[in-house]
Amino acid sequence: MANQPLCFILMPFGKKPDATGRIVDFDAVYRELIVPAVTEAGLDVLRADAEMTGGIIHKPMFERLVLCEYAVADLTTANANVFYELGVRHAARPWSTVLLFAEGGRLPFDVAPLRAIPYRLSAEGKVEADDLPTARAALVDRLAAARRAAADVPLKDSPLYELLDDYPGLAHTKTDVFREQVRSSEERKAGIAAARGQGLDALRSVEASLGPLADTGSAVVIDLFLSYRAVSAWQPMVDLAGRMPRPLAETVMVQEQLGLALNRLGRGAEAEVVLKNLIEKRGPSSETYGILGRVYKDRWKAAVESGNRIKAVGLLNQAVETYLQGFEADWRDAYPGINAVTLMELKEPPDPRRQKLVPIVVYAVERRIAVGKPDYWDYATLLELAVLAKDQTAAEEAASNALARMRELWEGETTAGNLRLIRKTREKRGESLEWAVPLEQALDLAADVT
Incomplete structure (x- = not known):
């Protein structure tokens, strides 16, 4: 019997925590998902020895990365060794490397545009039993497609080979062009920063000067995209996303912000x-669910304003559960957590679950402030928590810190709207929060809301 093509597996060993604290049993993922799928695709499985992953990369590892016809990389936990190996593989082979990742985490920006097969984890850190057949079938199909293409035109899944003409034999003249592009990119980013302070018309002028977006650096395009957001220019954001090169437009960040703008x-x-x-x-992810929660929250507000009480109750529940899903996706991100708590307060009667959730949200935001560089949303979260707790002193301090860090007009508008909802709900219950009115007004003024 002829030897079958080799498929090298790039993944961590044993049990490792991901960014959310979940423990992933990678040996079980390998045994239950990867081996059966690779075998069914007609390939021989080859995995690095555990002792090869502990220090300086060994010659056998390089040989396997370069010489194996196929490879499967599990990107869960963004393991440094796996990403280094993936980089070597992409530099050496234009094809055919298949990517996997466990749902619940987020792929780093640099690999987010690449096609990756998701799988769900159980509480034990293994592939969820209900999802196992689907994940196996997807992996078999991807490997089978790569084998079929190999007989014709190989699939280029390496971004180096796909995006760089003539790679790896780049001419020296191209390095000169690259230097010029880098210098031009920095100048354009400086121009966008200056235009952002001048407003929408200035940003439109900058965009008109860029030329084809396919020939413009991704960093410049994203900078312009987020600058439109900073001045609440939602339609230009949507228009720009529609003109972006597809790989950039399909990144998680662009799609999330497109949803926000829409x-x-x-x-x-x-x-x-x-x-x-x-x-x-x-x-x-906490960010995606947070923006989706805002969609349902706005629908709830519209239903309330139109007097459709029954529909409003259902939409409020939907918004709460969506924000909860976001907070559960990453408890370090307090934004969906505070929105869930606030909307729970607005229910009639208030949702009792908020009492258990509030301390977790408080801890999440306090840790962010303690270990990082706190931003507007950190202090805006403390502000809402203080208002919910009827703590005027803490609310005024948090409001001062939030206003000092406000970067974009819509940030203050959003927080002022939340405080107003809390105050009006409390007033209907016979409680007074008049001391919160000046805080709302200060946020409105900073956001230029008239």
Whole structure:
């Protein structure tokens, strides 16, 4: 019997925690998902020895990365060794490397545009039993497609070979062009920063000067995209996303912000589709669920304003549960947590679950402030928590810190709206929060809301 093509497996060994604290049993993932799928695809499985992963990369590892016809890389936990090996593989082979990741985490920006097969984890850190057949079938199909393409035109899944003409034989003239592009990119980013302070018309002028976006550095395009967000220019954001090169437009960050912009334009149904598709493709994340929660929250507010009480109750529940899913995806991100708590307070009667959730949200935001560089949303979260706790002194201090760090107009507008909702709900219950009115007004003024 002829030897079958080799498929090298790039992944951690044993049990490792991911960014959310979940323990992933990589040996079980290898045994239950990867080996059966690779075998069914007609390939021989080859995995690095455990002792090869502990220090300086060994010659056999390089040989396997370069010479194996196929490879499967599990990117869960963003393991440094796996990413180094993936880089070597992408530099050496234009094809055919298949990527996997466990849902619930987020792929780093540099690999987010690449096609990766998601799988769900059980509480034991293994592939969820219900998801195992689907994940296996997806991996078999991807490897089988790569084998079919090998007989014709190999699939280029290495971004180096796909995006760089003539790689690896780049001419010296191209390095000169690259130097010029780097210098031009820095100048353009400086121009965008200056235009952002001048407003929408200045940003439009900068965009008109860029030329084809396919020939513009990704960092410049993203800088412009987020600058439109900073001045609440939602339609230009949507328009720019539609003109971006597809790999950039399909990144998680761009799709999330596209959903945010669509919702701000009153196109909540389109935003919902974008965000749900993103969760299906990339797995749950606190940011994606946080923006989706805002979609449902805005629908709830519209139902309240139209007097549709029954519909409003259902939409409020939907918003709460969506924010909860975001907080459960990453408890370090207090944004979906505080939104869930605030909306729980607005229910009639208030949702009792908020009493257990509040201390967790407090801890999450306090740790962010203690170990990092706190931003506007950290102090805005403390502000909402203080208002919910009827702590005027803490609320005023948090408001001062938030205002000092406000970067974009819509940030203050959002927080002022939340405080107003809390105050009006409390007033209906016969409670007074008049001391919170000046805080709302200060945020409105900073956001230029008239």
